[in-house]
Amino acid sequence: MQVTVEIYRQEAHSGASHFDTFVREVDPTDQILDVIMEIKDDVDGSLAFRKSCAHGVCGSDAMQINGMNRLACQTLIQDLKSDRIRIEPLKGMKVLRDLIVDMDPFFESLAKVKPYFIPKTTAPAAERKQTIEERARFDDTTKCIMCAACTTSCPSFWSNDNYLGPATLVKAHRFIFDSRDGGDRERLEVLDDRDGLWRCHSIYNCTDACPRDIEITKAIGDLKRYTVAQR
């Protein structure tokens, strides 16, 4: 089938942007990543985007595809139900070139919630025990690949750079609800703040955007309830 692909272009330093249009012959089961790689190979080598694993586990190729944040490698032509495909960089991030955005602020935000295991007890010789139920409590949020699709779909993030954003809250959830972790107090100081949890207004864009199907809004809701209970 034939599709018309419009791709956002921006030279690195000029800041001026435009869309380039390519008409391509594709299979319905092609990934969007295949399509833009073929455009790069056949038509315009200068098209800049990130890629790596090509099957939805590394998080490199999050971008806006027909207005939705998705991974290009996890989106097939047939998913779009349209022969017009519009591809843009993630919203709310500084564009460095074409589809490549500056990811550094995203990782800096993450670092604010102490995104690492803070053990409750000193390590025994063997493993710390954890029941199947305790492990299940935070299973969903361990799936995050830090692609930023959620954070950059969030209107609260668009309107305020200081907001921690859903991806950072997901990481906080992964530790706070881990029965082995004892870092709640330190993390809650950061979370229980206007720029922390409370900028989330349960809009559910993050949940829609997540390529790993994490129930992000629900996880943030867990954190809100927990935070209030700890006050």
Add this chain to the structure above:
Amino acid sequence: MIHKFDAIVVGAGGAGLRCALELTEQNYNVAVVSKLYPVRSHTGAAQGGIGAALGSEEEDHPEWHMFDTVKGSDYLGDQDAIEILANEAVEAVMELEHFGLPFNRTKEGKIAQRPFGGHTRAFGEAPVKRACYAADRTGHMILHTLFEQCVKNKVRFFNEFYVLDLILKDDVCFGVIAYELATGELHVFQSKVVFLGTGGYGRVFSITSNAHALTGDGMAIAFRRGLPLEDMEFVQFHPTGLRKLGILVSEAARGEGGILRNREDLDNIGTGKDGFMAAVAPTVKDLAPRDMVSRAIYNEIKAGRGIMGTGDTGSDYIYLDLVHLGAKVINEKLPDISHFARKYLAVEPIKEPIPVQPTAHYAMGGLPTDNDGRVLKDAAANPVEGLYAAGEVACVSVHGANRLGTNSLVDIVVFGRRAARDMSRYLKDAEFEEIDADPEAFVAGEIDRLKNGSGNEKVADLRKEMQSVMMSKSGVYRTEENLEEARKTVLELRRRYQQVSVKDSSLYFNTELVEAIELGHLLDVAWTIAESALQRTESRGAHSRVDYPDRDDKQWLKHTFIRKLGDDKVEFDYKPVVITKFQPKPRVY
């Protein structure tokens, strides 16, 4: 720009992060320099588990793990190194748990374990539960856990910096040269010691489970500097890649009870009855090691028993049947691979079998190292001072001619840590060295040629030709004639590569240039694979020569060292295999 650190770690996968973490624990000034953001590394794609004889679920011993790894390697693995791997795996897994890694749990709250290919109890009696897992995203959890610990230790990261050369002086390493993707600037990283954890080269082949980033960078930059590569003929083809796409379907699928089926076996789908592997490996059946299963699939296809019945190993395929496992096991223990099947092939694994075919997966060969990760400069085991490597880029050798599933994750944490400990020892006396003016001249020249060349060759064309010839002529089954064709084609492509010109002149995120450089690395690696495979006139592990079908311990119980002599010439040397506890025996399962 010039940077100065005690230690430079190249690559931010499991091996690099484990190494960097250890060095910061010792208070050294460390920088991790990586082509990708750390959490994008391919360690994150590992699915099924990390092997360690914890005995959480049933009796197990490191010695059994050692034996299985030796046998799995078709007796080419060095047994002193394998003993270290099996022994230290236990502590390394506990350490990961102490770093917070969310392993699945047993009813008693211990780390859960499941069976995996080639891992057995009591020296081959029956499959054993040895793979410690976190659903089917164990690698993802290892990568993220190690990254988190590095964030905690405030490790300095240079993300999207592509290392293109080593600074070597009289066989001592004093740093690296890196190209910054964002700006096009070349950086000199001066250091007392360098660690390479750059991963493998799966993109040499047209069907691969590997990420686009896996272009043999570490191996190629060392090879160009005259260092040898070890056992490059041994390439693992994982039996179950998603049809046409090569995306990995973990061995955990068979560990949980999945069964391979051919076209004569369609009535048994969903019954749990044995498939064709029962005749190939009567004891372990579908849990035979990967080299054997990949060959068995090709044999079925060639005999016309592939699902299409065409006999063409390039396009035909086999079914992986999980139906009898039921929705609960599939959704809870194999969620990611089920998602891949649904997403990419529109197959619902709860109801129907998954079309699979072998996919290029893992490099057993690489930079030769000793048991402390020191890179060797010759087959006599003399080290390059100040240069270390671990993980897929390296060849210790713990995997020999065929790696067992789960052992790659063991390898990165055990040898990443061992390397760091020896680097700490080395750093106590090491000093910075005065380096030549203009150490980046070689790299700058290469980039200049690619950006300003007048030739008309295109990266995509050359890459496609290389991948196609390597897949069809240097794949699961090999012959002298095919390998000679692969070798000649790759040499011709290397000549044509000199005529590649990059059209994008930008300094900023010039990914066309990056792909051109990557292709240069891939072509070097492809060349070493074809040459090494051509000279090894026997069949062992993943190297299967139709014209030399038997293992030949008299002549070939030794490691291949290949070294570059000129633009189209290599030389070979050999290193004996270390044999301690287990004498080579015929390999039956």
